[in-house]
Amino acid sequence: MSIVEAQPALDPTERAEIRNLIGHYPTARAAAIDALKLVQQRRRYIGDNLLAEIAHLLGLPAAELDGLATFYNLIYRKPVGQTVILLCDSITCWITGRDHLAQHIERRIGIKPGETSADGRFTLLPIVCLGHCDHAPAMMANDVLHGNVDPATLDAMFDATPLP
């Protein structure tokens, strides 16, 4: 049973865009990731009802699309905050102090990896090497890459993000 409320159904634009994505490939299912990402871009996460709708458009059983959605790190099946912080936890960032940054985040806004702050502003998730190891430690915050991250970078972000 889901404790998460249903999200509003896909609107006609979203449906049209998904059909358009399907047209890019020889089979409909090949558009699965593109479709999930398109919807997530607007809705932040893919709740059960949206998953079922997308699956229907792709001609897949919802369970099968769920198997795909949950396989990937960047598809969120649960609500996430307004800003998703992806803090690299791979080797070079680990050497250069990413654990201290995680501790700083916990001290400042009270969340551990996998958690969302009570005000809904931030979610912290670990991420695999961002290919920015020459500027380690690295993180992405809502698609923006940051290198040489230090507590001041984080504080600036926390202070700049308005309440929802």
Next chain:
Amino acid sequence: MNTAPDRPLTRNIHRGAPHFDIAAYERADGYRAVRDTLGKTDPAAIVHMVTESGLTGCGGGGFPTGLKWQLMPSAAQRPGPRYFVVNADEMEPGTFKDRLLLEGDPHQMIEGIILSAYAVEANMSYIFIRGEYVTAIERLSTAIAEATAAGLLGENILGSGYNLSIQVHAGAGRYICGEETALLNSLEGHRAIPRAKPPFPQISGLWGCPTIVNNVETICNIPHIVRYGAAWYRSLGINGGVGTKIYGVSGRVNHPGAFELPMGTTLHDMIEHHAGGMKTGYELRAVLPGGASTAFLPGDQLDVSMTAQAMAAHGTRLGTGTAIVLDDHTCPVGFIANLQQFFARESCGWCAPCRDGLPWVERILKSIEAGTGMIDDLDTLAEMTGNLGPGRTFCALAPGAMASLQSGLRYFSAEFTRHIETRACAWT
């Protein structure tokens, strides 16, 4: 602009300067190779030239590129769709070379794809790129639009009769998608688990059709080989290497970064001269020479030249050519535990030894690091390096994971024992 460059891959990439749009790229002699070749040179002649160049795959496997292309049945032998796929999934920890090429010179990537796809007679190309590379995705999409508007992509390119479309496919984040057959499954909308090889993708790839999968850096070499020839390309290498390579280093060095150098440059030369040596107060203990899936090279063996052959002779691999430095202020046990945490999390779960073995390895290492390990754990770890070694699992992920563990147990055995005996980590 007609003199052959000695740093072909990065000739247009200047730190701090904007990347080239199509006009700037063409002013710098870009798309010259495409204009001189399409409809004028037989595709087989390009395959021959690439074979002669000695270019090997830069995705980590090091397979000869020309040979791979030759193993694809010709369009006459196998009529029907054929695909050329770019592997831009770059998720190997410590690896950041493809990002440099994709963001720094997107048109070079597109020109490489056009020539490669033409050579293997494919009319459709997918760039499978990791979703986190948002800047690269944007720049590639713009470059494709510019090239299409200039008649360099689409139907009947430059009147040659050759057609090619390129589509950027952004992934959703999973290391296994970089394994070429898992990549194909992911692209088809299936769960990204590897397929059995053989058949190799050249015979049965995307939707069962002949498909070539090549790494970003591999493909970026093609325009230069076509433009300046195989002999020129070979002459760029030193110490037995051919061409250039984007090497890199990260960790506590003065200037971490990626550097295009002659293939065969020594690890010592790269770290000391190009990366500025170790930061003050830190000493180099060991290096993972080519990303997280390669074995440690101890600090006293850095004179090795970075070619596949020389690295193999030193018990490790060239891998992606981007090195990670372990310094004397960093716990080797913690270092290896971090690597194993990555591999355990990213195992695709398809075969039991990897799915169950890697989390076990991770737990043991974390307990040793935390001071709660037992001396018998070292035997268990050694045994696991055999059980998850080459040939024991479905793909190369698990053997790659074991490379650092197996060599680390050997080089840092005193450190492992000390953690267990003193029940503590001396570095924290």
